[in-house]
Amino acid sequence: MAFEPPQRLVRALGELPRTAQDTQWLERLPELAKEALERREVEAQRVLAPGGRSSLVVLVRYADGTPAALKLAPPGARPDRELAALAHWGGFGAVRVLDSRHHEDDGAILLERLQADVSLRSLPEAKALLEACGTLRRLWVRPPAGHPFETVTERTAVQSEALRSAPPETRALVDTALDLRSQLVAHPPEELLLHGNFRQGKVLAGERAPWLTVGPDPLVGERAYDLARLVRDRLEDQVAASAGAAGARRRVNKLADSLEVDRERLRGWTVFRAVESGVRALSAGRRRDAELLLEFAAWL
Template identity: 40%
Template sequence: MHLIPEAFAQSTAGREGDAGRAWLDRLPGIVEELLGRWRCVRDGSVVHGQVGVVVPVRRAGGAPAVLKVSFPHPGNVHEPDAFAVWAGRGAVRLLERDDARFAMLLERAGTGSLAEVPDADEAMAAAGRLARRLAVPAPPGLPRLCERAGVWEAELRADAARGTLPDAVFDAALATVRELVPDQPDTLVHGDLHAANVLRGEREPWLAIDPKGFVGDPAYDAFTLLRSRAADLLTAPDLDAALLRRLAVFAEAAELDRERTVRWTQLRCVQAALWGRDHGDPEWLVGMYDHVAGLLTP
């Protein structure tokens, strides 16, 4: 079985350079060692995300699972911590972990995701209910969103000087950073709750994968969900009405304050628009961020 998909190897080497190529050389040995230690056998084709490979396996006794091994990346450090806290509540179960190798043995979920649900409101409601289940007290030691307030304000001020967005849009984003970001609950936040990171399950309708494991406001994840359904949002007969409705559906299902959800989404749209301009995002996507940021500005 070919272990490392070619597209994953190319993207990892291109992004990480020599360190990525060295890790790719070690990866087959890491996988084989973990399979032996955790008494698993391969059970399907290897798939991958941006920073890791996922190997379908069977455990001793035949139970299905997946072995996930990621490139040592700061964004993945607290993934197993989040899974451990949830203990299967709204997320796949963590079965084994090897933090030094950025590796986990996880419950195998289904193959369908929220990205395949045709009705956007249904998908947003399901994501909101899941976000509510994942909103539990956070353990110590996880990165806190409130700690980013100073950095975010400095970045916004620097970008405002470039004049890429109207002053009112920047002012609203800065107000959110000053007023909401420093004052957040001690709640575990997924941090990357997009539609493809919510898979169909058997013991629960939907199960989350690939968390970042932040501490803060669950409203932070509303933007990620909107972005992951951006293409069908643009085909809506009335984009503005569809956007506002989706945010309202998510906030109600997640039991979040609607105004707070809107303000977080406006801030993150401003950040995404600025990042996208500097890093080559498609023009249509940057334009959508601009539009949404303006729409959500009071």
């Protein structure tokens, strides 16, 4: 079986700052995948395509026919942190790790098999948001002692530095986002383990539980930061609905109230994360995505 990385993964990695380590990982990916399979004594069935933007996922099975999924991510994606978060959640609201013994050898993670083609995005919007909120409640727990995760303050500090060199046409929104971020990190209200990249597409149907989250980019901080990415989910649909600023604010308020999160803190983090994503999309040449994100941020 060929283990060539899907083009979606290649394009996504090309948008990120590349390290020599990550470049080498991408070049050696077919070889690394074969080694990881042999090490865990599982057989490949097929590569998941189009797959994710940050990893290669191979659907596999044990000798007894038990299905599983093998995930390989570049070192820069810190798969060790993903493993630590999934292990801490222990399958409660999240995909379960099946074997972590060999992780330090190759960075790959063997996971229980979920239905990759059935996410919360397959549900009507109201039902999807209800299930998403229920999943987030399970994930927001105290981090383990001596955890390896960065904080919201640390991650957004790096992002803020990148924003300072944003194109002039985004300057007003960028300045607003940076001001909001400064106010938000000055007095963080809580320190919980966060998914870091939570949205409807990251919650898949399973057999052990109806819905389980995958693909965390974990960090420690306040719930409003984690919820902010969900606010702009199905963004094209939101823009097409023509509800504009009023609709965006209603969505913020509804999600904040559902999870007992401060409305203004959620609004602030939603603006910051939308602007940061929009500027990054602009620099990668994804102008349509950038325009949607920046328009949404302006509404708030």
